[in-house]
Amino acid sequence: MFSSAAKQEIEDIRTKYPNARAALLPTIYVAQREFGWLSSEAYDAVADLLNVPKATVRGVATFYAMYKQKPMGRHLIQLCTNVSCMILGAERLVDFLKITYGVEPGGVSPDGRFSLVIMECIGACGTAPAMLVNDDFHDNLTEKKLQEILEKYT
């Protein structure tokens, strides 16, 4: 079940569109935030609230890379390894995250602190390599800088 605040938020979102179905993507975002990830309970809540079949909600959600199909760590690292980042050392950063925090692409660190998702370009190519930690952009990354930044996310 959604909290009453979340229900209100979804009701506000709903007014931006001519029908409830169009509010599906933003509603899935709210569900993801409220439930932490898209659990079966989260899918039920979205399907009930928008009156869209659960199979449809699941089908739509699994199409998009940014909807989370499993529980996440406390902080989400979204690191780009596409060409502009790759040629400036992004792969070394992936290795560094594995060695230093024990987190692999698509996985969670053993202490539950970080999730790592490899991204397909986050639009920071001029200051590559780059990543998002939660909603924060960080760029011009080196191993040292990466560690300094991540130490702030406890």
Add this chain to the structure above:
Amino acid sequence: METILLKNIQNPNSADIAEYKKAGGYASIRKALGMEPQQVIDEVKKAGLRGRGGAGFPVAMKWTFASADPKFPKYLLCNADEGEPGTFKDRPILEKNPHLLIEGMIISGHALKAEYGYIYLRGEYPAAKHILNAAIQQAYDTNLLGENILGKGITFHLAVHQGAGAYICGEETALIESLEGDKGQPRIKPPFPVNVGVFSKPTVVNNVETLSNLPYIIEVGGETYAKIGTPDCPGPKIFCISGHVEKPGIYELPMGTKLRDIIYTHCGGIKGGKKLKAVIPGGISTPVLPPDKIDCPMDFVNMPKHGSMLGSGAVIVMDESVCLVKVCHRALKFFEHESCGKCTPCREGTGWLRAILGRIENGEGMEGDIDTMLAVSANMLGKTFCPLGDGAASVVQNFIKHFRPEFEEHIRAKKCVVNG
């Protein structure tokens, strides 16, 4: 050159409506709302404005089709799903100059008699979402959005719709599917969105940078605007340069600026004085160019004559240390990941090309692999539902066309011959 699209972005408060107005912003809206919709379209036609998303389609023509359709309401969608790898040109507008985009959208909305607009913003730009929402609220608060705008009897509503990490949603019919709450899989055309678009209504989809040109076109008039750039492709263009140059970043330059000048004059040449090996001139989907092919004017009309495309104007510069098999492999990994799965040549082709490139890079390539990749590419090109499959096929074809010996050496040596 005086900047038009990136005007004022050094101002730390440039996203605020007061600062935007102080710099002359929202003056064009008063002028445009005093004009008949057709007059606005005529000015854009005189300006020769082409869509900046990658295809370079004449904007006035798209608008005319949508305008001629008798169905209402009409929708204006801003494509802010900037996902083409190497591209970061729309982000500064979205984050630093949101009111320029909003003003452009109000002008377009008036020209199209559209009452509703959405900005389809990629999920990877969370900061831009907050900035745009704040800017939209400021515009509503000052009667620049909503009903009876500035007392002129015109209605235009605007909202941000956040994508969720799917490159394919940059394709306009996939974008529409996604806005309607579905998987972002492209639709068959016709019907075109200008007639049957979002919610089955006439819909225009324009890129962020395209729409941001409108306030200036209205301010100075189409004829004056058309003096910037090249005759077939007028206007300013934001180029975004990444990779091995001394000064990567965003540069607003006239359309038709030569690729060599962008790299060597504006970006200070190759980083550390190294040798240039290859350039991808317009985002990952555009054909790669070798160093002797960079004397090309960067616009939609001239680039195809020089063997590539302008695309999004995203220049990726690679020096001699880069393994091009690896780059090509990474590009195909991207296309495989982003293929929507709807049509077979793209879904299967991207996967097979990625697999073959992977084994070549890992020293397990086989004789005949290059010809197999060319055969797979030929079976994709022109046979896919949307341009994603074409892009993937042509990336492989062009890497092989210009750098075949490097692929052959990898296969022969059974290892990466560039980085060991």
